[in-house]
Amino acid sequence: MFSNDFKSIVLNSTRLIDVRAPIEFEKGSFPYAINLPLINDKERHEIGICYKKYGNNEAVKLGHRLVSGAVKEERVKAWSEFIKINSDAKLFCFRGGQRSKISQEWLSQSGYDITRFRGGYKAFRNYLINEIEKSCTHFKPIILGGRTGSGKTILLNNLDNSIDFEGLANHRGSSFGRKITPQPSQINFENALAYDLIQKLDKGLKYLVFEDEGNRIGSVFIPKIFADYLLVAPLIILETHIVERIGITFNEYVFEAQKMYGNNLVEWRDEILGAMSRIKKRLGSQRYQKVCDIFENAFDEQMQRGSQEAYKEWIEYLLREYYDPMYDYQIQKRSKQVEFRGSSEEVVEYLSQLP
CATH class of the missing domain: 3.40.50 (Rossmann fold)
Structure with missing residues (x-):
């Protein structure tokens, strides 16, 4: 499920799950967003090195190895607990790509459906900057x-x-x-x-x-x-x-x-x-x-x-x-x-x- 109804998200003060790494969240996110990352800063760094050396497929495989077993369960549990309290929450990563897709799929497998941003953080951020100028x-x-x-x-x-x-x-x-x-x-x-x-x-x-x-x-x-x-x-x-x-x-x-x-x-x-x-x-x-x-x-x-x-x-x-x-x-x-x-x-x- 995708959504790019950013105005509705703003007007309803919708709670958001930012699955980007903490280092990305600290640079900037959105009001009512909580950082529950798919991969932490250390894992992101290792995956980035793998991506530069061996390409996307190997980087994705490494990501699944790093976030598996108890680590995966812990992160899915954190998302699930948040959704229980905030049933209308939305999910996003940087461009609305692999990280939010994986997070959405893992949640679905656990019985929780959640909508993710089309275009991710970047699309929502561009929308907000354009709205300031248009205002x-x-x-x-x-x-x-x-x-x-x-x-x-x-x-x-x-x-x-x-x-x-x-x-x-x-x-x-x-x-x-x-x-x-x-x-x-x-x-x-x-x-x-x-x-x-x-x-x-x-x-x-x-x-x-x-x-x-x-x-x-x-x-x-x-x-x-x-x-x-x-x-x-x-x-x-x-x-x-x-x-x-x-x-x-x-x-x-x-x-x-x-x-x-x-x-x-x-x-x-x-x-x-x-x-x-x-x-x-x-x-x-x-x-x-x-x-x-x-x-x-x-x-x-x-x-x-x-x-x-x-x-x-x-x-x-x-x-x-x-x-x-x-x-x-x-x-x-x-x-x-x-x-x-x-x-x-x-x-x-x-x-x-x-x-």
Whole structure:
């Protein structure tokens, strides 16, 4: 059984079995995919050498010898257990060829029928990339800007027609934005973006709202055609009082961030100091030294008395001396794109009135 109804797979968030080797899976796969390989990395390497020396037939024979007996039973069992829980699951390898065919046949012999991708990973991946590019003709973009700590992500997550680049990238989009868990690969980021776009546009949404990010979020990049489309989109500025901005920034970069590090606050401190060193040149030596001193004093205060309040002074200094001037300068250069400014409530009201 074959399937190339990739849109249905996306819209239904279908669970997938990726039977490629772990090394292939780590480079990139699809949302809702689990790696249950037919052959592991070592076996794949040996089979590859055999293929180069003796051709396809001998490589296939070696593969069957390596994955036989208890090894074969173990792998078929893993697939079967997954299918028991996910009856609509689909199966794929790289090109929809031998590995997925063998896996499908072995499952059938064990009493489990499963559909595999026509064209495999490569065909589905091409579909998703094409959908990102095609999507630019199906919606009107709106960019949500605002100074650091304005609550842009909070607002986005309360909108039905938004796409959160930072959430997809697992990064806060700034020098201090790295999280304790790693970012996705570029391939995984693009595939997740395609899923989000397809699912949102299937609802008939005319406008999609994105945070003002640029084309890079940590280590991943927004696909160029898509980023260029957003570059000339109307800009809405979220305006939030400095006191509230300090609170929002404190909650995300101190309170919630420290919880991720558990009891290892020294590691969190070192991460923050590393982030500050990355902006040292733009801060200048005098301001850099001052912001480091404020931060270290706040850290000592927490260690001695358990209070995090002193970090708010550090945050306010960074906002006023570094982030605000830099952002205001960038927005001034794009002033012709600005169509609206207002509070969170006013922005939501404005968006609701769009034709």
